[in-house]
Amino acid sequence: MNEFNQLFKAINxxxxxxxxxxxxxxxxxxxxxxxxxxxxxxYIKWLAIVINGRVRVWQGxxxxxxxxxxxxxxxxxxxSLSATFRDxxxxxxxxxxxxxxxxxIPVRLVSEWSFKYKSWNKFTTDSFIIxxxxxxxxHKNLAFNKVNKRLLDYLKSESKKxxxxxxxxxxxxxxxxxxxxxxxxxxxxxxxxxxxILSLGFKKIELL
Amino acid sequence: MNEFNQLFKAINxxxxxxxxxxxxxxxxxxxxxxxxxxxxxxYIKWLAIVINGRVRVWQGxxxxxxxxxxxxxxxxxxxSLSATFRDxxxxxxxxxxxxxxxxxIPVRLVSEWSFKYKSWNKFTTDSFIIxxxxxxxxHKNLAFNKVNKRLLDYLKSESKKxxxxxxxxxxxxxxxxxxxxxxxxxxxxxxxxxxxILSLGFKKIELL
DNA sequence: TATAACCTGTATCAAAAGATACAGGTTTTA
DNA sequence: TAAAACCTGTATCTTTTGATACAGGTTATA
Numbered sequence: 001m002n003e004f005n006q007l008f009k010a011i012n013x014x015x016x017x018x019x020x021x022x023x024x025x026x027x028x029x030x031x032x033x034x035x036x037x038x039x040x041x042x043y044i045k046w047l048a049i050v051i052n053g054r055v056r057v058w059q060g061x062x063x064x065x066x067x068x069x070x071x072x073x074x075x076x077x078x079x080s081l082s083a084t085f086r087d088x089x090x091x092x093x094x095x096x097x098x099x100x101x102x103x104x105i106p107v108r109l110v111s112e113w114s115f116k117y118k119s120w121n122k123f124t125t126d127s128f129i130i131x132x133x134x135x136x137x138x139h140k141n142l143a144f145n146k147v148n149k150r151l152l153d154y155l156k157s158e159s160k161k162x163x164x165x166x167x168x169x170x171x172x173x174x175x176x177x178x179x180x181x182x183x184x185x186x187x188x189x190x191x192x193x194x195x196x197i198l199s200l201g202f203k204k205i206e207l208l
Numbered sequence: 209m210n211e212f213n214q215l216f217k218a219i220n221x222x223x224x225x226x227x228x229x230x231x232x233x234x235x236x237x238x239x240x241x242x243x244x245x246x247x248x249x250x251y252i253k254w255l256a257i258v259i260n261g262r263v264r265v266w267q268g269x270x271x272x273x274x275x276x277x278x279x280x281x282x283x284x285x286x287x288s289l290s291a292t293f294r295d296x297x298x299x300x301x302x303x304x305x306x307x308x309x310x311x312x313i314p315v316r317l318v319s320e321w322s323f324k325y326k327s328w329n330k331f332t333t334d335s336f337i338i339x340x341x342x343x344x345x346x347h348k349n350l351a352f353n354k355v356n357k358r359l360l361d362y363l364k365s366e367s368k369k370x371x372x373x374x375x376x377x378x379x380x381x382x383x384x385x386x387x388x389x390x391x392x393x394x395x396x397x398x399x400x401x402x403x404x405i406l407s408l409g410f411k412k413i414e415l416l
Numbered sequence: 417t418a419t420a421a422c423c424t425g426t427a428t429c430a431a432a433a434g435a436t437a438c439a440g441g442t443t444t445t446a
Numbered sequence: 447t448a449a450a451a452c453c454t455g456t457a458t459c460t461t462t463t464g465a466t467a468c469a470g471g472t473t474a475t476a
Contacts, residue, residue: 059348066351082337091344115329121322128336129290135343136299140267142350143274143387146432170453179351181434186455202442202453354462378423389464394425410423410472423472432463442453 003028003051007103010074011123018117027104031096037080038094044083046104049076053100058093058176066142066179068092069134076127081110142179148188150178155198155207165207211236211259215311218282219331226325235312239304246302254312258283261308266301266384274350274387276300277342289318289336350387356396358386363406363415373415 004023013019027046031037037048037055048055055071071094083090113120141150154177158167171189172182189205192198199206212231221227235254239245245256245263256263263279279302321328349358362385366375379397380390397413400406407414 059344059351061348061352064352066348068347082340091341091348111333114333115323115326118323121329125319125322128340132290132336132340132343133299135340135347136267139276139343139347139350140269140274140299142347143267144269144272148432172453182454183435183456184433187433190455200454356462380423390424391426391465392463395463398425408424417476419474419476421472421474423470425469425471427468428466430463430465432461434461435459437456437458439455440453441455442451444449444451446447446449 003101003103006051007049007074011119013117013119013123015117015119018113018120021109021113022103022105025106025109029102029104031100031102033096033099035096035100036093037096037100037102038090038092040091040093041089043088044080044090045107047076047080047107047110048094048102048104050074051101051103054097055094055100056097059091060093064179064181065176067177068138069131070097076123080107081124081128081131083107147178147180147184148191151180151185151188152192152197154178155205159207167205167207168203169205170203211309211311214259215257215282219327221325221327221331223325223327226321226328229317229321230311230313233314233317237310237312239308239310241304241307243304243308244301245304245308245310246298246300248299248301249297251296252298253315255289255315255318256302256310256312259309259311262305263302263308264305267299268301272387272389273384275385276346277339278305283335289332289339355386355388355392356399359388359393359396360400360405362386363413367415375413375415376411377413378411 004019004026007013007022008019013022031053038044038057040060050071050073052073057068057071058065059068060066080090080094110124114124115121141153145153151174154174155167158169159165169177171185175182175185178185189198189200193200196208198208212227212234215221215230216227221230239261246252246265248268258279258281260281265276265279266273267276268274318332322332323329349361353361359382362382363375366377367373377385379393383390383393386393397406397408401408404416406416
Protein backbone atom coordinates (compact mmCIF):
# COMPACT_ATOMS: atom_id res chain seq x y z
CA MET A 1 0.00 0.00 0.00
CA ASN A 2 1.46 3.33 -0.90
CA GLU A 3 1.69 6.28 1.48
CA PHE A 4 -1.30 8.10 0.13
CA ASN A 5 -3.53 5.09 0.56
CA GLN A 6 -2.18 4.63 4.05
CA LEU A 7 -3.20 8.19 4.79
CA PHE A 8 -6.67 7.82 3.31
CA LYS A 9 -7.29 4.74 5.30
CA ALA A 10 -5.92 6.06 8.55
CA ILE A 11 -7.94 9.23 8.61
CA ASN A 12 -10.98 7.82 6.86
CA UNK A 13 -10.91 9.76 3.67
CA UNK A 14 -13.46 8.16 1.44
CA UNK A 15 -14.35 11.02 -0.87
CA UNK A 16 -12.83 10.15 -4.21
CA UNK A 17 -12.56 13.77 -5.17
CA UNK A 18 -10.53 14.58 -2.07
CA UNK A 19 -8.31 11.58 -2.64
CA UNK A 20 -7.61 12.88 -6.10
CA UNK A 21 -6.82 16.34 -4.87
CA UNK A 22 -4.48 15.10 -2.16
CA UNK A 23 -2.70 12.81 -4.56
CA UNK A 24 -2.31 15.66 -6.99
CA UNK A 25 -0.99 18.39 -4.73
CA UNK A 26 0.35 16.44 -1.78
CA UNK A 27 4.09 16.17 -1.82
CA UNK A 28 5.56 12.97 -0.50
CA UNK A 29 8.87 13.51 1.17
CA UNK A 30 11.34 11.45 3.15
CA UNK A 31 13.11 13.61 5.67
CA UNK A 32 16.28 12.51 7.48
CA UNK A 33 16.64 12.38 11.23
CA UNK A 34 17.14 15.69 13.06
CA UNK A 35 15.70 17.93 10.39
CA UNK A 36 13.60 20.97 11.20
CA UNK A 37 10.07 20.70 9.82
CA UNK A 38 8.82 23.89 11.41
CA UNK A 39 11.05 26.59 12.81
CA UNK A 40 10.25 29.48 15.11
CA UNK A 41 9.76 32.84 13.37
CA UNK A 42 9.65 31.30 9.94
CA TYR A 43 6.63 31.19 7.73
CA ILE A 44 4.75 27.99 7.33
CA LYS A 45 3.93 27.05 3.81
CA TRP A 46 2.90 23.46 4.22
CA LEU A 47 0.87 21.36 6.48
CA ALA A 48 2.91 18.27 7.20
CA ILE A 49 1.28 14.95 7.94
CA VAL A 50 3.50 12.28 9.37
CA ILE A 51 3.13 8.87 7.73
CA ASN A 52 6.13 7.16 9.28
CA GLY A 53 8.62 8.29 11.86
CA ARG A 54 8.40 10.72 14.72
CA VAL A 55 8.51 14.47 15.06
CA ARG A 56 9.12 16.43 18.23
CA VAL A 57 7.36 19.74 18.71
CA TRP A 58 8.55 22.19 21.34
CA GLN A 59 8.86 25.75 22.53
CA GLY A 60 12.17 27.21 23.49
CA UNK A 61 14.29 30.20 24.17
CA UNK A 62 18.07 30.50 24.02
CA UNK A 63 18.92 27.92 26.65
CA UNK A 64 15.75 26.10 27.55
CA UNK A 65 13.17 23.96 25.92
CA UNK A 66 9.80 22.57 26.82
CA UNK A 67 8.06 19.80 24.98
CA UNK A 68 4.69 20.45 23.44
CA UNK A 69 4.09 17.02 22.00
CA UNK A 70 5.25 14.36 19.62
CA UNK A 71 3.67 13.83 16.26
CA UNK A 72 3.40 10.16 15.56
CA UNK A 73 2.27 8.54 12.33
CA UNK A 74 -0.97 9.80 10.86
CA UNK A 75 -1.20 12.74 13.10
CA UNK A 76 -0.61 16.16 11.92
CA UNK A 77 1.20 18.99 13.47
CA UNK A 78 -1.58 21.13 14.88
CA UNK A 79 0.82 23.98 15.14
CA SER A 80 1.35 24.10 11.54
CA LEU A 81 -2.40 23.59 11.50
CA SER A 82 -3.01 26.74 13.47
CA ALA A 83 -0.58 28.74 11.39
CA THR A 84 -2.10 27.15 8.35
CA PHE A 85 -5.44 28.84 8.78
CA ARG A 86 -3.84 32.23 8.84
CA ASP A 87 -0.76 33.40 7.11
CA UNK A 88 1.68 33.81 9.93
CA UNK A 89 4.99 32.89 11.46
CA UNK A 90 5.49 29.84 13.57
CA UNK A 91 5.85 30.24 17.32
CA UNK A 92 7.11 26.72 17.78
CA UNK A 93 9.75 24.31 16.54
CA UNK A 94 9.36 20.86 15.10
CA UNK A 95 12.14 18.46 14.22
CA UNK A 96 12.29 14.86 13.11
CA UNK A 97 13.64 12.42 15.66
CA UNK A 98 13.90 9.55 13.21
CA UNK A 99 13.84 9.40 9.46
CA UNK A 100 10.32 10.51 8.69
CA UNK A 101 7.94 10.17 5.78
CA UNK A 102 5.72 13.17 5.30
CA UNK A 103 2.94 14.24 3.03
CA UNK A 104 2.95 17.99 2.61
CA ILE A 105 -0.15 19.95 1.72
CA PRO A 106 0.01 23.62 0.71
CA VAL A 107 -1.55 25.70 3.48
CA ARG A 108 -4.07 27.41 1.22
CA LEU A 109 -5.86 24.16 0.62
CA VAL A 110 -6.06 23.09 4.23
CA SER A 111 -8.80 25.54 5.14
CA GLU A 112 -10.41 25.31 1.74
CA TRP A 113 -10.85 21.56 2.06
CA SER A 114 -12.08 21.82 5.61
CA PHE A 115 -15.29 23.25 4.28
CA LYS A 116 -15.43 21.20 1.13
CA TYR A 117 -14.80 17.70 2.47
CA LYS A 118 -16.37 16.32 5.58
CA SER A 119 -13.59 13.89 6.38
CA TRP A 120 -10.98 16.61 6.05
CA ASN A 121 -13.02 18.83 8.30
CA LYS A 122 -13.13 16.10 10.88
CA PHE A 123 -9.44 15.35 10.58
CA THR A 124 -8.32 18.95 11.06
CA THR A 125 -10.85 19.67 13.78
CA ASP A 126 -9.96 16.57 15.75
CA SER A 127 -6.24 17.16 15.45
CA PHE A 128 -6.71 20.68 16.64
CA ILE A 129 -8.87 19.79 19.59
CA ILE A 130 -6.52 17.09 20.77
CA UNK A 131 -3.55 19.42 20.80
CA UNK A 132 -5.56 22.11 22.44
CA UNK A 133 -6.59 19.91 25.29
CA UNK A 134 -3.07 18.59 25.69
CA UNK A 135 -1.80 22.11 25.87
CA UNK A 136 -4.38 23.07 28.47
CA UNK A 137 -3.26 20.18 30.60
CA UNK A 138 0.37 21.09 30.25
CA HIS A 139 -0.40 24.70 31.05
CA LYS A 140 -2.11 23.81 34.29
CA ASN A 141 0.66 21.42 35.16
CA LEU A 142 3.25 24.12 34.63
CA ALA A 143 1.27 26.65 36.62
CA PHE A 144 0.62 24.57 39.70
CA ASN A 145 2.98 21.62 39.97
CA LYS A 146 6.56 21.49 41.21
CA VAL A 147 9.33 20.20 39.02
CA ASN A 148 9.62 16.90 40.89
CA LYS A 149 5.96 16.14 40.35
CA ARG A 150 6.14 17.14 36.69
CA LEU A 151 9.16 14.91 36.21
CA LEU A 152 7.56 11.91 37.87
CA ASP A 153 4.35 12.42 35.91
CA TYR A 154 6.35 12.57 32.73
CA LEU A 155 8.24 9.37 33.54
CA LYS A 156 5.03 7.57 34.38
CA SER A 157 3.34 8.63 31.19
CA GLU A 158 6.36 7.60 29.13
CA SER A 159 6.39 4.27 30.84
CA LYS A 160 2.71 3.79 30.23
CA LYS A 161 2.97 4.89 26.61
CA UNK A 162 5.80 2.47 25.89
CA UNK A 163 4.32 -0.28 28.04
CA UNK A 164 7.64 -0.66 29.83
CA UNK A 165 8.95 0.42 33.22
CA UNK A 166 12.23 1.39 31.59
CA UNK A 167 12.76 4.84 30.14
CA UNK A 168 15.79 5.34 27.96
CA UNK A 169 16.34 9.04 28.13
CA UNK A 170 19.26 11.07 29.39
CA UNK A 171 18.88 13.63 32.13
CA UNK A 172 19.31 16.49 29.73
CA UNK A 173 16.68 15.11 27.40
CA UNK A 174 14.29 14.92 30.33
CA UNK A 175 15.15 18.48 31.29
CA UNK A 176 14.21 19.60 27.80
CA UNK A 177 10.91 17.81 27.97
CA UNK A 178 9.68 19.35 31.16
CA UNK A 179 11.33 22.75 30.90
CA UNK A 180 14.05 22.68 33.52
CA UNK A 181 17.82 22.17 33.80
CA UNK A 182 19.87 19.01 33.64
CA UNK A 183 21.13 19.48 37.19
CA UNK A 184 17.62 19.68 38.59
CA UNK A 185 16.75 16.44 36.85
CA UNK A 186 19.83 14.69 38.23
CA UNK A 187 19.11 15.95 41.71
CA UNK A 188 15.47 14.94 41.66
CA UNK A 189 16.11 11.53 40.11
CA UNK A 190 18.71 10.77 42.76
CA UNK A 191 16.19 11.66 45.44
CA UNK A 192 13.61 9.40 43.78
CA UNK A 193 16.15 6.60 43.80
CA UNK A 194 16.80 7.10 47.51
CA UNK A 195 13.05 7.03 48.04
CA UNK A 196 12.89 3.69 46.25
CA ILE A 197 10.67 5.00 43.48
CA LEU A 198 13.05 4.10 40.68
CA SER A 199 16.54 2.91 39.88
CA LEU A 200 19.07 4.68 37.73
CA GLY A 201 21.40 3.49 35.01
CA PHE A 202 23.23 5.02 32.10
CA LYS A 203 20.54 6.63 29.95
CA LYS A 204 18.14 4.35 31.67
CA ILE A 205 15.55 4.82 34.37
CA GLU A 206 13.54 1.96 35.73
CA LEU A 207 10.32 2.66 37.57
CA LEU A 208 9.79 0.28 40.46
CA MET B 209 -31.13 46.02 16.72
CA ASN B 210 -31.88 42.82 18.58
CA GLU B 211 -29.18 40.51 19.91
CA PHE B 212 -29.40 38.01 17.10
CA ASN B 213 -28.92 40.66 14.48
CA GLN B 214 -26.01 42.02 16.46
CA LEU B 215 -24.47 38.59 16.34
CA PHE B 216 -25.08 38.09 12.63
CA LYS B 217 -23.51 41.40 11.85
CA ALA B 218 -20.54 40.98 14.15
CA ILE B 219 -19.45 37.63 12.84
CA ASN B 220 -20.59 38.16 9.28
CA UNK B 221 -23.33 35.63 9.05
CA UNK B 222 -25.07 36.34 5.82
CA UNK B 223 -26.59 32.95 5.03
CA UNK B 224 -30.30 33.35 5.57
CA UNK B 225 -30.70 29.71 6.35
CA UNK B 226 -28.12 29.87 9.14
CA UNK B 227 -29.71 33.00 10.53
CA UNK B 228 -32.98 31.15 10.70
CA UNK B 229 -31.44 28.17 12.42
CA UNK B 230 -29.66 30.29 15.00
CA UNK B 231 -32.78 32.29 15.72
CA UNK B 232 -34.74 29.10 16.11
CA UNK B 233 -32.45 27.12 18.42
CA UNK B 234 -30.30 29.84 19.97
CA UNK B 235 -31.34 30.68 23.46
CA UNK B 236 -30.97 34.26 24.51
CA UNK B 237 -30.11 34.59 28.14
CA UNK B 238 -29.20 37.38 30.51
CA UNK B 239 -26.90 36.10 33.20
CA UNK B 240 -26.16 38.03 36.40
CA UNK B 241 -22.69 38.98 37.55
CA UNK B 242 -20.54 36.24 39.10
CA UNK B 243 -22.35 33.30 37.59
CA UNK B 244 -20.56 30.20 36.37
CA UNK B 245 -21.03 29.64 32.66
CA UNK B 246 -18.68 26.68 32.46
CA UNK B 247 -17.48 24.70 35.43
CA UNK B 248 -14.62 22.26 35.78
CA UNK B 249 -15.61 18.59 35.62
CA UNK B 250 -19.09 19.35 34.44
CA TYR B 251 -20.46 18.52 31.04
CA ILE B 252 -20.87 21.24 28.51
CA LYS B 253 -24.19 21.29 26.76
CA TRP B 254 -24.10 24.68 25.14
CA LEU B 255 -21.77 26.86 23.26
CA ALA B 256 -22.10 30.32 24.74
CA ILE B 257 -21.52 33.42 22.68
CA VAL B 258 -21.16 36.63 24.59
CA ILE B 259 -23.19 39.53 23.17
CA ASN B 260 -22.73 41.96 26.01
CA GLY B 261 -20.72 41.79 29.19
CA ARG B 262 -17.56 39.99 30.10
CA VAL B 263 -16.64 36.46 31.04
CA ARG B 264 -13.46 35.31 32.73
CA VAL B 265 -12.00 31.93 31.80
CA TRP B 266 -9.40 30.31 34.02
CA GLN B 267 -7.76 27.15 35.29
CA GLY B 268 -7.46 26.46 38.95
CA UNK B 269 -6.85 24.04 41.72
CA UNK B 270 -7.94 24.33 45.36
CA UNK B 271 -6.07 27.48 46.24
CA UNK B 272 -4.69 28.95 43.06
CA UNK B 273 -5.92 30.27 39.78
CA UNK B 274 -4.43 31.26 36.48
CA UNK B 275 -6.18 33.28 33.86
CA UNK B 276 -6.71 31.81 30.44
CA UNK B 277 -8.49 34.74 28.85
CA UNK B 278 -11.48 36.99 28.90
CA UNK B 279 -14.38 36.55 26.54
CA UNK B 280 -15.58 39.89 25.39
CA UNK B 281 -18.65 40.63 23.30
CA UNK B 282 -19.01 38.62 20.14
CA UNK B 283 -16.37 36.17 21.02
CA UNK B 284 -17.06 32.72 22.03
CA UNK B 285 -15.55 30.58 24.64
CA UNK B 286 -13.14 28.40 22.72
CA UNK B 287 -13.03 26.04 25.63
CA SER B 288 -16.61 25.31 25.40
CA LEU B 289 -15.77 25.21 21.70
CA SER B 290 -13.23 22.48 22.19
CA ALA B 291 -15.51 20.52 24.47
CA THR B 292 -18.29 21.16 22.03
CA PHE B 293 -16.77 19.10 19.30
CA ARG B 294 -16.57 16.10 21.54
CA ASP B 295 -18.82 15.10 24.31
CA UNK B 296 -16.71 15.65 27.35
CA UNK B 297 -16.22 17.40 30.65
CA UNK B 298 -14.82 20.84 30.96
CA UNK B 299 -11.26 21.28 32.21
CA UNK B 300 -11.72 24.99 32.80
CA UNK B 301 -13.96 27.46 34.54
CA UNK B 302 -15.79 30.46 33.15
CA UNK B 303 -17.72 33.01 35.14
CA UNK B 304 -19.39 36.29 34.30
CA UNK B 305 -17.69 39.39 35.66
CA UNK B 306 -20.56 41.69 34.78
CA UNK B 307 -24.14 41.05 33.86
CA UNK B 308 -23.82 39.28 30.57
CA UNK B 309 -26.04 38.64 27.61
CA UNK B 310 -25.43 35.28 25.98
CA UNK B 311 -26.73 33.36 23.06
CA UNK B 312 -26.53 29.66 23.74
CA ILE B 313 -26.29 27.08 20.97
CA PRO B 314 -26.69 23.35 21.66
CA VAL B 315 -23.31 21.68 21.19
CA ARG B 316 -24.57 19.16 18.64
CA LEU B 317 -25.20 21.90 16.12
CA VAL B 318 -21.87 23.62 16.51
CA SER B 319 -19.92 21.03 14.58
CA GLU B 320 -22.79 20.30 12.24
CA TRP B 321 -22.98 23.90 11.14
CA SER B 322 -19.23 24.20 10.82
CA PHE B 323 -19.46 22.06 7.74
CA LYS B 324 -22.76 23.37 6.49
CA TYR B 325 -22.18 27.12 6.69
CA LYS B 326 -19.05 28.84 5.60
CA SER B 327 -19.39 31.79 7.94
CA TRP B 328 -19.93 29.52 10.90
CA ASN B 329 -16.91 27.49 9.89
CA LYS B 330 -14.85 30.65 9.80
CA PHE B 331 -16.19 31.88 13.12
CA THR B 332 -15.45 28.69 15.01
CA THR B 333 -12.10 28.15 13.34
CA ASP B 334 -10.94 31.69 13.99
CA SER B 335 -12.08 31.63 17.60
CA PHE B 336 -10.26 28.42 18.12
CA ILE B 337 -7.04 29.53 16.54
CA ILE B 338 -6.93 32.75 18.48
CA UNK B 339 -7.28 30.97 21.80
CA UNK B 340 -4.78 28.38 20.78
CA UNK B 341 -2.14 30.92 19.97
CA UNK B 342 -2.86 32.83 23.15
CA UNK B 343 -2.46 29.69 25.12
CA UNK B 344 0.83 28.86 23.43
CA UNK B 345 2.14 32.27 24.37
CA UNK B 346 1.02 31.90 27.93
CA HIS B 347 2.55 28.44 28.12
CA LYS B 348 5.94 29.68 27.02
CA ASN B 349 5.69 32.61 29.37
CA LEU B 350 4.95 30.31 32.27
CA ALA B 351 7.75 27.94 31.34
CA PHE B 352 10.53 30.48 30.99
CA ASN B 353 9.70 33.76 32.71
CA LYS B 354 9.95 34.69 36.37
CA VAL B 355 6.93 35.97 38.25
CA ASN B 356 8.11 39.58 38.25
CA LYS B 357 8.42 39.62 34.48
CA ARG B 358 5.06 37.93 34.06
CA LEU B 359 3.46 40.47 36.35
CA LEU B 360 4.97 43.43 34.58
CA ASP B 361 4.00 42.02 31.19
CA TYR B 362 0.48 41.56 32.42
CA LEU B 363 0.26 45.12 33.74
CA LYS B 364 1.60 46.51 30.50
CA SER B 365 -0.83 44.55 28.40
CA GLU B 366 -3.75 45.61 30.60
CA SER B 367 -2.65 49.19 30.34
CA LYS B 368 -2.38 48.92 26.59
CA LYS B 369 -5.73 47.18 26.26
CA UNK B 370 -7.52 49.83 28.31
CA UNK B 371 -5.53 52.67 26.81
CA UNK B 372 -4.72 53.94 30.29
CA UNK B 373 -1.64 53.81 32.51
CA UNK B 374 -3.91 53.08 35.47
CA UNK B 375 -4.86 49.53 36.37
CA UNK B 376 -7.64 49.08 38.89
CA UNK B 377 -7.03 45.62 40.20
CA UNK B 378 -6.25 44.38 43.68
CA UNK B 379 -3.11 42.42 44.44
CA UNK B 380 -5.06 39.23 44.92
CA UNK B 381 -6.82 39.66 41.61
CA UNK B 382 -3.44 40.07 39.94
CA UNK B 383 -2.18 36.97 41.72
CA UNK B 384 -5.10 35.01 40.28
CA UNK B 385 -4.38 36.28 36.81
CA UNK B 386 -0.77 35.23 36.67
CA UNK B 387 -0.92 32.16 38.88
CA UNK B 388 0.91 33.19 42.03
CA UNK B 389 0.10 34.35 45.57
CA UNK B 390 -1.10 37.70 46.84
CA UNK B 391 2.04 38.19 48.94
CA UNK B 392 4.31 37.71 45.94
CA UNK B 393 2.38 40.35 44.05
CA UNK B 394 2.60 42.82 46.94
CA UNK B 395 6.31 42.21 47.29
CA UNK B 396 7.05 42.58 43.60
CA UNK B 397 4.87 45.64 43.14
CA UNK B 398 6.60 47.35 46.05
CA UNK B 399 9.94 46.62 44.43
CA UNK B 400 8.67 48.03 41.13
CA UNK B 401 7.58 51.16 42.97
CA UNK B 402 11.03 51.54 44.52
CA UNK B 403 12.48 51.12 41.05
CA UNK B 404 10.28 53.95 39.81
CA ILE B 405 8.42 51.76 37.35
CA LEU B 406 4.99 52.44 38.80
CA SER B 407 3.15 54.00 41.72
CA LEU B 408 0.73 52.24 44.02
CA GLY B 409 -2.65 53.22 45.41
CA PHE B 410 -5.64 51.43 46.81
CA LYS B 411 -6.77 49.01 44.11
CA LYS B 412 -4.86 51.18 41.72
CA ILE B 413 -1.55 50.85 39.95
CA GLU B 414 -0.19 53.58 37.74
CA LEU B 415 2.50 52.75 35.24
CA LEU B 416 5.03 55.55 34.89
C1' DT C 417 -22.08 54.05 62.48
C1' DA C 418 -20.38 49.62 63.69
C1' DT C 419 -19.02 45.51 61.73
C1' DA C 420 -17.61 42.53 58.35
C1' DA C 421 -15.22 41.82 54.42
C1' DC C 422 -11.71 43.17 51.79
C1' DC C 423 -7.24 45.37 50.94
C1' DT C 424 -2.08 46.59 51.58
C1' DG C 425 2.49 46.27 53.75
C1' DT C 426 6.00 43.81 55.67
C1' DA C 427 8.98 40.67 58.30
C1' DT C 428 10.61 36.09 58.91
C1' DC C 429 11.41 31.38 57.52
C1' DA C 430 11.43 27.46 54.56
C1' DA C 431 11.41 25.25 50.29
C1' DA C 432 12.19 25.08 45.41
C1' DA C 433 14.80 26.13 41.54
C1' DG C 434 18.71 27.50 39.29
C1' DA C 435 23.83 28.63 38.44
C1' DT C 436 28.55 27.21 38.75
C1' DA C 437 32.07 24.17 39.09
C1' DC C 438 34.36 20.06 38.87
C1' DA C 439 35.31 14.84 38.90
C1' DG C 440 34.91 11.06 36.53
C1' DG C 441 32.02 7.75 33.68
C1' DT C 442 30.41 5.83 28.75
C1' DT C 443 29.93 5.94 23.81
C1' DT C 444 30.97 7.39 19.32
C1' DT C 445 33.98 8.38 15.63
C1' DA C 446 38.10 9.56 13.46
C1' DT D 447 42.80 3.32 20.40
C1' DA D 448 42.80 8.10 21.40
C1' DA D 449 40.07 11.96 21.42
C1' DA D 450 35.83 14.14 21.36
C1' DA D 451 31.35 14.31 22.67
C1' DC D 452 28.21 13.02 25.68
C1' DC D 453 26.63 11.44 30.22
C1' DT D 454 26.07 11.23 35.56
C1' DG D 455 26.91 12.72 40.32
C1' DT D 456 27.45 16.06 43.62
C1' DA D 457 28.67 20.09 46.46
C1' DT D 458 28.05 24.92 47.19
C1' DC D 459 25.80 29.20 46.80
C1' DT D 460 22.18 32.40 45.19
C1' DT D 461 17.83 33.60 43.74
C1' DT D 462 13.10 32.84 43.48
C1' DT D 463 8.94 31.49 45.27
C1' DG D 464 5.96 30.44 48.71
C1' DA D 465 3.99 30.02 53.65
C1' DT D 466 2.88 32.18 57.99
C1' DA D 467 1.79 35.80 60.78
C1' DC D 468 0.32 40.08 62.04
C1' DA D 469 -0.75 45.30 61.86
C1' DG D 470 -3.49 48.42 60.16
C1' DG D 471 -6.06 50.70 56.13
C1' DT D 472 -10.47 51.10 53.05
C1' DT D 473 -15.07 50.01 51.53
C1' DA D 474 -19.49 48.05 51.61
C1' DT D 475 -23.61 46.94 54.15
C1' DA D 476 -26.60 45.95 57.86
